[in-house]
Amino acid sequence: MEENKPKYEVFVVNTAQYYTLLTKKYGMRKKWQPADLNEIRSFIPGTILEVYVKPGDEVHVGEKLIKYEAMKMQTILEMPFEGTVKEVLIAVGDKVRKDQLMILLEELAE
Amino acid sequence: MSLKRNILDLRRRKKEAQQGGGEAAIGKQVAMGKKTARERIKAILDENSFHEYDLFVEHTGKDFDMEKKVLHGDGVIIGTGTMFNQPVCIYAQDFTVAGGSLGLMHARKITKIMDHALKMRVPIIGINDSGGARIQEGVNSLAGYGEIFYRNTEASGVIPQLSVILGPCAGGAVYSPALTDFVFVVENISKMFITGPSVIKTVLGEEISMEELGGALVHSEITGNAHFYALSEDECFEQIKKLISFIPWNNTQKALRFPTQAPTFPVSIEDIVPSDPHYPYDIRDIIKAVSDSSDFFEIMELFARNIVIGFGRIAGNTVGYVANQPMYLAGVLDCDSSDKAARFIRYCDAFNIPIVTLEDMPGYLPGVDQEHAGVIRHGAKLLYAYSEATVPKVTVIIRKAYGGGYIAMNSRHLGADFVYAWPTAEIAVMGPEGAANIVFRKEIDEAENPAEMRKQKIQEYKDKFANPFVAASKGYIDEVIEPLETRARLIHSLEISEHKVDKRPAKKHGIPPF
Numbered sequence: 001m002e003e004n005k006p007k008y009e010v011f012v013v014n015t016a017q018y019y020t021l022l023t024k025k026y027g028m029r030k031k032w033q034p035a036d037l038n039e040i041r042s043f044i045p046g047t048i049l050e051v052y053v054k055p056g057d058e059v060h061v062g063e064k065l066i067k068y069e070a071m072k073m074q075t076i077l078e079m080p081f082e083g084t085v086k087e088v089l090i091a092v093g094d095k096v097r098k099d100q101l102m103i104l105l106e107e108l109a110e
Numbered sequence: 111m112s113l114k115r116n117i118l119d120l121r122r123r124k125k126e127a128q129q130g131g132g133e134a135a136i137g138k139q140v141a142m143g144k145k146t147a148r149e150r151i152k153a154i155l156d157e158n159s160f161h162e163y164d165l166f167v168e169h170t171g172k173d174f175d176m177e178k179k180v181l182h183g184d185g186v187i188i189g190t191g192t193m194f195n196q197p198v199c200i201y202a203q204d205f206t207v208a209g210g211s212l213g214l215m216h217a218r219k220i221t222k223i224m225d226h227a228l229k230m231r232v233p234i235i236g237i238n239d240s241g242g243a244r245i246q247e248g249v250n251s252l253a254g255y256g257e258i259f260y261r262n263t264e265a266s267g268v269i270p271q272l273s274v275i276l277g278p279c280a281g282g283a284v285y286s287p288a289l290t291d292f293v294f295v296v297e298n299i300s301k302m303f304i305t306g307p308s309v310i311k312t313v314l315g316e317e318i319s320m321e322e323l324g325g326a327l328v329h330s331e332i333t334g335n336a337h338f339y340a341l342s343e344d345e346c347f348e349q350i351k352k353l354i355s356f357i358p359w360n361n362t363q364k365a366l367r368f369p370t371q372a373p374t375f376p377v378s379i380e381d382i383v384p385s386d387p388h389y390p391y392d393i394r395d396i397i398k399a400v401s402d403s404s405d406f407f408e409i410m411e412l413f414a415r416n417i418v419i420g421f422g423r424i425a426g427n428t429v430g431y432v433a434n435q436p437m438y439l440a441g442v443l444d445c446d447s448s449d450k451a452a453r454f455i456r457y458c459d460a461f462n463i464p465i466v467t468l469e470d471m472p473g474y475l476p477g478v479d480q481e482h483a484g485v486i487r488h489g490a491k492l493l494y495a496y497s498e499a500t501v502p503k504v505t506v507i508i509r510k511a512y513g514g515g516y517i518a519m520n521s522r523h524l525g526a527d528f529v530y531a532w533p534t535a536e537i538a539v540m541g542p543e544g545a546a547n548i549v550f551r552k553e554i555d556e557a558e559n560p561a562e563m564r565k566q567k568i569q570e571y572k573d574k575f576a577n578p579f580v581a582a583s584k585g586y587i588d589e590v591i592e593p594l595e596t597r598a599r600l601i602h603s604l605e606i607s608e609h610k611v612d613k614r615p616a617k618k619h620g621i622p623p624f
Binding site: 019020 | 437
């Protein structure tokens with residue numbers, strides 16, 4: 001496991017620069033991004049059972065968007081705010097991964 | 111005459127039971143590059159020391175035509191033997207018998223030898239090679255796992271528990287190894303996961319091989335579930351023997367003493383560390399430079415490489431080393447390294463092994479992922495483990511000891527018995543660069559040449575604070591020592607601490623942040 005000629009990277013900790021190697025797991029990190037509330041993403045892997053909306057629909061708070069099944073439980077996702085459906089990226093029967101983008105919304109302008 | 115007949119009958123029965131799953135199944139096992147359960151036990155124990163129990167145990171399954179099946183020994187071999195002429199208990203799941211699946215009697219055999227080990231206060235070694243629960247035995251299998259976990263927990267911190275993963279170890283089965291002290295894995299042979307690739311594919315549509323999901327390297331490098339990684343079963347058995355040589359047989363004893371040997375590391379300890387604190391080196395070289403025969407037995411070598419843990423000997427006695435590794439991620443503390451070190455410290459404390467801490471770290475790893483991963487509670491584990499430990503605790507500060515990390519790395523304030531610093535040590539709230547920016551912000555901002563002023567102020571801060579003498583003037587460190595004095599100081603400190611008594615308030619147990 002010894003590196004013959006280590007290629008050191010510059011690594012900044014509290015404004016100081018250090019020369020060091022990086023670990024594989026460090027390289028696997030994902031950059032954090034703030035959540036976009038218009039994106040309806042799956043919070044658990046599952047299967048889409050029903051899609052209640054189509055692009056262009058105007059949907060009110062609390063109305064059903066989709067039903068999906070995960071870990072033997074069925075969950076209905078509801079509209080979080082007054083708005084329209086911009087895009088539907090899944091269809092009935094699709095298997096979705098965790099954090100997969102399923103529906104794109106657009107908030108209703110005042 | 112009749113006695114002879116009985117003896118021959120016994121021999122015939124034994125021979126039959128000892129063949130496990132039979133020739134075809136053994137052939138398959140060998141084809142996979144695996145040894146049989148019995149060969150593994152013999153390879154680990156002293157020659158001819160193995161004594162088996164419960165060879166004639168039969169399963170109790172009655173459903174799904176199980177009553178018609180004979181499963182020799184119910185798929186597991188248990189027994190006692192010796193290592194270094196000291197008694198140990200051992201069990202090995204036999205994959206050739208019904209895939210080593212765990213039924214009620216299989217589990218009963220394991221819990222029997224575990225109970226034995228705990229009562230006799232000797233180490234227990236478990237070799238895992240099993241397809242998982244025996245579905246035909248239903249809830250009895252689950253009961254069996256639960257009874258094993260209960261005993262793992264009961265024995266934790268009393269006797270050493272080693273888990274050797276030499277085959278599949280999936281579903282509930284993974285939790286026995288996870289509860290034990292040390293997990294050994296072998297490339298291409300060990301597979302550990304809660305849900306296997308086929309389920310993941312069906313449910314998630316994600317395709318991944320067993321090796322990529324839960325192979326030896328994954329658990330050694332990414333998950334931190336495994337402590338020792340080997341390329342072959344033979345290498346793994348050597349690791350087991352080496353580990354056993356470093357640890358005591360139970361929590362009332364000390365590790366075996368060996369004759370004192372001088373270090374043999376070819377480079378002088380003065381020439382290992384670059385004087386510029388921004389440049390890396392391998393902290394293991396310092397460990398080798400102060401250890402008997404320069405022999406360092408590293409644990410979790412590939413996981414959280416920014417901290418190094420493992421055993422060595424100083425003047426013949428086992429010590430546990432915890433050392434920041436500037437070579438990786440500049441030696442920062444983060445979630446994984448805190449977790450790795452904290453558990454090791456608790457192991458050493460439970461088994462009367464003094465802890466030697468070598469410190470050179472610039473602080474905690476900054477980043478959203480670290481904060482969101484809970485670096486606060488993971489980092490707290492390290493504080494907890496050091497503070498809680500009552501074994502002798504010695505710290506040597508090599509270079510950087512900044513901020514929270516200075517406190518965490520077995521500082522005087524957490525109860526270190528001896529704290530030494532090299533003249534290169536920088537003990538401060540933060541590195542000179544960051545500190546100068548804050549302390550001298552006004553001067554820097556108002557200067558005609560801010561960059562020049564900043565440089566000047568960093569130097570000023572370095573001269574005043576980035577050294578060991580401020581901390582020494584407060585008695586936070588006991589002595590500033592020359593690098594060459596390190597080994598002698600460690601030997602003396604450990605000698606002096608030989609009869610250490612550190613009584614803490616009585617409690618059922620603490621609530622560590624895990």
